[in-house]
Amino acid sequence: MNVLRQLFLEHLAQTSESPLMLEINKADGVFLFGPDGKKYFDLISGISVSNLGHGNPMVVKAVQNQAADFMHLMVYGEYIQKPQVELTAQLTRLLPENLNSVYLVNSGSEAVEGALKLAKRFTGRSEIVAFKNAYHGSTHGALSVMGCEEQKRNYRPLLPDVRILNFNSIADLDQITTRTACVIIEPIQGEGGIRLPNVDYLRKLKQRCSETGALLIFDEIQTGMGRTGSMFAFQRFEVIPDILLLAKAFGGGMPLGAFISSKEIMRVLTHNPILGHITTFGGHPVSCAAAIASLNFLIHEKVVEQVEHKGSIIAEALAKHPKVREVRRAGLMMAVELGTFDTVQALIKYGLDHGFILDWFLFCNTAVRIAPPLIITEDECRTVANLIVEGLNAIQ
Known part of the structure; x- marks a missing residue:
């Protein structure tokens, strides 16, 4: 275990027995970057905090x-x-x-x-x-x-x-x-x-x-x-x-x-x-x-006026997938219902391995949270939707 991870566990009070332990040392726009340069789509925006992305x-x-x-x-x-x-x-x-x-x-x-x-x-x-x-x-x-x-x-x-x-x-x-x-x-x-x-x-x-x-x-x-x-x-x-x-x-x-x-x-x-x-x-x-x-x-920049359309791009692509039971959405605040926590966990893990970050909900652990920065482009929305579809195809 590297020194930073060890100090994290020793000195930062923890909120669960199994923290995500995702180390990030740079963030820009809709992306987070690990110390090895690995790039992740940030699809949760720090739980709807980073509406303008990172480093505006x-x-x-x-x-x-x-x-x-x-x-x-x-x-x-x-x-x-x-x-x-x-x-x-x-x-x-x-x-x-x-x-x-x-x-x-x-x-x-x-x-x-x-x-x-x-x-x-x-x-x-x-x-x-x-x-x-x-x-x-x-x-x-x-x-x-x-x-x-x-x-x-x-x-x-x-x-x-x-x-x-x-x-x-x-x-x-x-x-x-x-x-x-x-x-x-x-x-x-x-x-x-x-x-x-x-x-x-x-x-x-x-x-x-x-x-x-x-x-x-x-x-x-x-x-x-x-x-x-x-x-x-x-x-x-x-x-x-x-x-x-x-x-x-x-x-x-x-x-x-x-x-x-x-x-x-x-x-x-x-x-x-x-x-x-x-x-x-x-x-x-x-x-x-x-x-x-x-x-x-x-x-x-008329960011808000574009939010509904961007959300629809992701939602419509995911709603067609057989593993998706329902997409509940308002703008870029979205829940993709998958039916079981095991399926949710599998998709979240797949995302971490393949460069995108999802989350689950405190009182609804059968759905994944999608809430990217509002500045995400339409092309990035399509890319994200394709990545998630690939994840849904790959998981059991």
């Missing part, structure tokens, strides 16, 4: 320039810092009028935590509604609204008063009541295996929240920033949440998250108590500079 010149330059000017100055919200102000102003111009106040944090889990606090504080209620097979992060509050008991049981007690409903069940919406502070939902479930809402489901959910006074939180940590073929997934369904969560691709490859609401709702964090939510590194200037550059690139 605009983002790299923005990071370098901002680091040269200043990095950390003070805890979030105390000093006027140009990268934070410019990012939030530009972001809110893309959002509906009620989503006009942005709280910047470091990650998706922190965005979830902040949103849950905000909803309880604003409504004065305690009940939180979430959904089966939902994934919102691994911190205590986020874990409390995860929709999988197996992942939670060894960490209890967690937040009390959490109700788990079935995703896409209109009948379950009656369980949202005047006791409910908020409903947190992924408009498209990610770790559940790319599960899209049924027609009118999100509209009926929004209606029920409006009737009961519960705040609707859309977790767009995976779906945001163009991944589904619109800048935000809520635009696909024409349902506007009370609180919107962003992270992952939001930072352009740098750590950044946000929970976004109206000024009226967000104002409750300013008093009783003062400093109702605090973060030291949230909205780090370098991360904000990267986010601005990433957002500008998405808009000016």
Whole structure:
């Protein structure tokens, strides 16, 4: 075993007993490169983080320039810092009028935590509604609204008063009541295996929240920033949440998250108590500079407008294969259902051996995840589809 691999196992806390151990020492565009020069198509984008691929010149330059000017100055919200102000102003111009106040944090889990606090504080209620097979992060509050008991049981007690409903069940919406502070939902479930809402489901959910006074939180940590073929997934369904969560691709490859609401709702964090939510590194200037550059690139290069077509190239090629039971997709966020975990593992291993990287889903281990950088070209989509088809032909 080489020294780096040995040190990795000895000193980095592990999340499983069998880490992937894929060593990467360079990344460029849609490719990752091993120390021996082996090239891999990155078809998971760090789990929908690297929407612009790797080494985007605009983002790299923005990071370098901002680091040269200043990095950390003070805890979030105390000093006027140009990268934070410019990012939030530009972001809110893309959002509906009620989503006009942005709280910047470091990650998706922190965005979830902040949103849950905000909803309880604003409504004065305690009940939180979430959904089966939902994934919102691994911190205590986020874990409390995860929709999988197996992942939670060894960490209890967690937040009390959490109700788990079935995703896409209109009948379950009656369980949202005047006791409910908020409903947190992924408009498209990610770790559940790319599960899209049924027609009118999100509209009926929004209606029920409006009737009961519960705040609707859309977790767009995976779906945001163009991944589904619109800048935000809520635009696909024409349902506007009370609180919107962003992270992952939001930072352009740098750590950044946000929970976004109206000024009226967000104002409750300013008093009783003062400093109702605090973060030291949230909205780090370098991360904000990267986010601005990433957002500008998405808009000016019309990246999002091309996503749906690119996704269709891959999906249509794979859907024809006899081993593929179903392709579930929104834009370049895709699950290819293969029926068994053994088949999924075999295809992932084949990919590593033949130069492409796939993944499986936390709550759907019978499907492979395909979520390449949004900058992947149409020709690369065809190449990728052919590589995966060859893999499906080769595995047992």
